[in-house]
Amino acid sequence: MEGYSAARWMVCGDFINPTQPLAWQCASALERLGVTVLTANTEIRQPRVNQFIKKVGKSLAKPFGLKQTLSERFVRDERATIERHLQTQYDRFQPDVVLVIRGNHVAPALLTAWRKDGVKVIGWWIKDLKNLDNFLRDQPFHDLNFCIHANIRHPGIRYLPAVAVDPYRYRPLPEVTKRFDVVFVGIHTPKRREYLRALTGWHLGIVGPGWRSRFEWRDRVLFSAVQARTLYGEALNRFYNAGRIVVNINQWEANEGSGVTLRLADVPASGGCLVSEYSRGIEEMFTPGEEIVSFTSPDELRERVAFYLAHEAERRRVAQAGHARAMRLPTHMDRMRVLLEAVRNGAE
Structure with a gap:
């Protein structure tokens, strides 16, 4: 075989959640680079009846102190199902390279067995630092290790951001009315x-799971702002275009380390004015105050939103500068070329 651009890659990741398309974007990029790709899902689509049974089972077990035990049993069963699925896919496809987009667990026993077959295994950690210990623990089971956090100084782990521009998916839509302030x-x-x-008083639109749970229904402002549980593809691009400002709030705390969400590229690519919570790594891609707007607290978020809603020319200037910068960011093909080159160098 001449190099690894002609190899067979098995990409293990979350291919079940359409609101998190990174695994699909990476697989598509590899295919455009001439790689034969198999997509292997590391998640399980739970039928509603199974979700109901789990919920009722844990509720009944709680008074007896068995909720944790039952939860662990469910997790073990789900992982066993995923492992059987991955091994079946592996046996049928016979890959040369396995890419595990981490945050998604693959059992070390599987990785060890695959490496014994001469397969190159790549681990790429794309989640926040909260569970990074899981990745560090499994590092010896990969041939190559990558991480989205630039501040991780660990032997054998290379820095590779996941943020990349996807102009096929996100783009400005001038015909879409700005229905929401934020x-x-x-x-x-x-x-x-x-x-x-902190944004009460403005017309807010929210999309995401959990905002209409039984715990949130009393918060009438946020509850009434929810537009959908999930949006993806063209519908998500249209939603970004429908806001005068698009806000990004990280799940992690800023002091927990670096890392940026994929929205850092997606929103400016769609033409939106992005007001994003600050985290280390933003400056590598955008200039805060020029191409995006950053904040570090709820009060600062409210202050930034108030200013840019009141100053339309400034808001448009930031959105236009952000879009121009996003179009110069690496693409998913660029990110995958890094992996191709690493595998090729490792094979020589």
Whole structure:
């Protein structure tokens, strides 16, 4: 075989959640680079009846102190199902390279067996630092290790950001009416709720799971702002275009380390004015105050939003500069070329 650009790659990642398309984007980029790709899902689509049974089972077990035990049993069963699925896919495809987009667990026993077959295994950590210990623990089971956090100084781990521009998916739509003052996309967390409460008084649009749970229905402002549980593809691009400002709030705290969400590229690519919570690594891609706007607290978020809603010319200038900068960011093909080159060098 001449190099690894002609190799067979098995990409293991979350191919089930359409709101998190990174795994699909990486697989598509590899295919455009001439690689034969198999997509292997590391998540399970749970039927609603199974979700209901799990929920009821844990509720019944709680008074007896068995909720944790039952939860662990469910996790073990799910992982066993995923491992059987991955091994079946592996046996049928016989890959030369396995890329594990981490944050998604693949059992060390599987990785060890695959490496014994002469397969190159790549681990790429794309989540925040909270569970990074899991990746460090599994590092010896990969031939190559990559991480999105530039501040991780660990032997054998290379820095590779996941943020990349996808002009096929995100682009300006001048015909879309700006229906919202502010839009936000992301799963509900207490931190995000606190920040978005600082934006009461403006027309807010929210998309994401958890915002209409039984715990949030009393918060009428945020509850009424929810537009959908999930949006993806063209619908998500249109939603970004429907906001005068798009807010990004990280799930992690700024002092927990570096790392940026994929929205850092997606929103400016769509032509939106991005107001993003600051985290280390932003400056590598955008200039805060020029191409995006940053904040570090709920009060600062409210201050930034108030200013840019009141100054349309400034808001448009930031959006235009951000879009121009986003178009110069690396693409997913560029990110995958780094992996191709690393595998090729490792094979020589």
